Amino acid sequence: MTDVLSQLAAVLAERKLASPDSSYVASLYHKGLNKILEKVGEECTETLLAAKDAEHSGNTDELVYETADLWFHTLVMLSQLNVHPDAVLQELARRFDLSGLAEKAARQSS
Numbered sequence: 001m002t003d004v005l006s007q008l009a010a011v012l013a014e015r016k017l018a019s020p021d022s023s024y025v026a027s028l029y030h031k032g033l034n035k036i037l038e039k040v041g042e043e044c045t046e047t048l049l050a051a052k053d054a055e056h057s058g059n060t061d062e063l064v065y066e067t068a069d070l071w072f073h074t075l076v077m078l079s080q081l082n083v084h085p086d087a088v089l090q091e092l093a094r095r096f097d098l099s100g101l102a103e104k105a106a107r108q109s110s
Contacts, residue, residue, distance in 0.1 A: 012079040043070040
């Protein structure tokens with residue numbers, strides 16, 4: 001799985017240098033962070049709606065599709081801000097043996 005993220009991160013980094021007419025991602029970078037955030041928000045909403053539909057229908061195909069879009073646009077956002085997906089994976093790994101309740105309490109006391 002991390003191979004896919006690394007490969008995608010490399011492609012996204014290449015697209016940052018590309019002409020906006022050459023690819024969808026290059027055009028997003030050209031439009032700036034606000035446009036990228038708008039896409040993340042849009043994909044988040046679509047993912048939530050797909051989850052609700054999946055709960056009722058039992059079919060998760062659309063949920064998987066929309067989640068992939070959400071993850072993709074989130075990776076574009078991270079790339080725009082020069083954050084490699086490994087930073088997120090490291091944060092998830094750090095939390096792996098940490099109780100969610102303990103982690104939340106530690107954030108609130110800071």
